[in-house]
Amino acid sequence: MAKRIKAGLIALGIGSAVAFGFFVDVVGRIQSMVNDTETADNPFTPPVEPLYAPTDPPMTVKLFFPPGAGPAGPAAGDVLLTTEDQTIFQSAELANRALQILQKLQEGPASPDMLPALPENTRVEELFISEDGIAIIDFTNTISTNHPGGILNEQATIYSVVNSITYNLPGIQQVKILIGGTEKETLAGHCMLLLPLAMDLSITDVTSPAEPPVQQLLQP
Amino acid sequence: MIERHWKRKRLAILMAALCAAIFVFGTRLRAAADDFPIYFPDSRIVVKSEALNRTTYLPIVDIIQNLGLPYTDALALETITIRSGASRLVATRNRALISINDQIVLLQNPILRESNRWLVPIEFLTQGLTRLTGTPFRYRAGAPRIFAGDVRAPELVMNAQDLGPVTRLTIRTGVPVNLDVQHDDQNNRAIVRIDQAPVDPLRERIDQKDRLVNSIVFDDTDGEPKIVLETTDEAGEIRVTPSDGNQLFFVDVLRRAAQITEAAPPANVPAPRIDAPSPERRVRVIVIDPGHGGMDSGTTGPAAAEKDLTLTMARRLRTVLQNQLGATVLLTRDSDIALDNEARSAVANNNQANVFVSLHVGYSANKTDSGASLFIMPDNFGGGAGTGEPPGGMFLPWYLGYRTNRQASSRIAALFQEELTKAVPGWRFPVRKAPLGVLASATMPAIVLEMGNVNNSTNSQTLMDNAFQSRIASALVSAIQRFSEPQTPAAN
Structure with missing residues (x-):
């Protein structure tokens, strides 16, 4: 009888030890999961890389903005976009130059005679340049949700981006705009975004970059 | 007490038996046999189709006998073997597979053998016989017919429109045909026979039910294509007007003369000119698209939202264009609903519209800005600039539909510009080019008219003004009338 009690106590002790060990292991795992959750963002946050190096030379770019309000405003005249010269840096990566141009567009025109082209709080999420010279730009949803509407405004927003990129960066022939990471039919109900768009200078007051001014041709 | 208990028990047993019967036999729902034509290049057969388990079944032996294929019906093995040259197809009863x-x-559905007949689903022909014989069997889902081999079956497009005293059925065929109308006035039925067989209708029936017509159904179950119109007691004469080299027909069901007189409007109100169309008039159907709608308000100003302004204007345009041009005028939306751009241009495409006008209202951050614009598609949208020819030969991607009428769109935009500038002094209507979703797939002369600035309170009020809307409408009428006239060399 005593033997049986002894064996039972031993079994109980072994069982308790195993249970305790299991309990400790589970608690440890849960704690490590909590710690993982707390620090989950840190290992995956991409480092913010500068868009240009300090040694990169500056380059002047033409940025396309809607002309200011008034008699020469967008609804009155035939010119939908006019230009402003700004400076970026000639970074080695074409994508970084494009991002610099988009950053300047987000900041808006320096001249008070022009209007911002992008709606408030619009940011570029991603930019990718394909081998065949198409820049795929993913904007935040705000480019659509904060857009005031109207065909002319919508056209101005889209071609401000398309023209500013393609005019200044000859390596990019077309621009495909994504919104919120997905393909959208239109920006705000009018202008089609399903296909990549090429430069359209007919709505601007500048000539094609392939046609330099006559004065430049006459120079020795 | 015990008797009542037994009664309940019997009732319960009966109900259970009924449920069991429905469960067992309900899946074998059998509908009445229908005639089902199969068209071959030089012949046709009509077999009896049966709808079992909501699937159309065809008697395969009738079909293979017509094709002259040898077959073996092995009753013991419950298989049927069909041969074609060196190829062999074996089908087994109640199995949803075949061996070729x-x-x-x-x-998708099993092969059945019922009442000593082998019944096969449609896919047996399209997948089985096609592979066995090398002759393609083509089937449009839901259609009660099959085309086998190189059968030339032009597509038939039907649309119907209630125009008040007239119900107009528009029939478009890809090839010249002749129509023969037989009107059985006593039985309220009209049969429009088509002298081309076979034809391939895109829709089997049109859900048209109005004061004159109860139903419009295509029927070729006897192998002879025809359109059957079930009319009402109010329907009178039926007129057919051919157009476009006998490829387009307008079948007009007129209200009886006495009733038209009763319903005639007062003398001081001009009666709507909805007469039978004359062949020389180019603009018969106009589709007006009130921009935005539903959750999509468009631009919003202090006085109104774009979606409401466009709808009000579109309704007025419809009235004026119908009365003054006698054209069929359709709206893409006649209430506050949302539509995508493709659905809007589809209304114009599906109704063979001759002109498509999409109405919008502009917005400018500057409240003092005013003005308007006309938009057409840019020449080079979608690549392959300027040739006007579809890039892939005969097939055109949907977003390049605009190319079929690019020059006509430019012309009608120029006419709109002239007439609108005359009608609304002080306003400019520049013709601009933009890749607009609503125009891209429209296969007729199509423009967008953007009116004023919704943020400008004066503009908003002007847009809601009846007199202003009438001037815009009159300008559009004049422009479309001029567009309908034959072009002179100078106009080009």
């Missing part, structure tokens, strides 16, 4: 030259082809 020892290769298994899965079907």
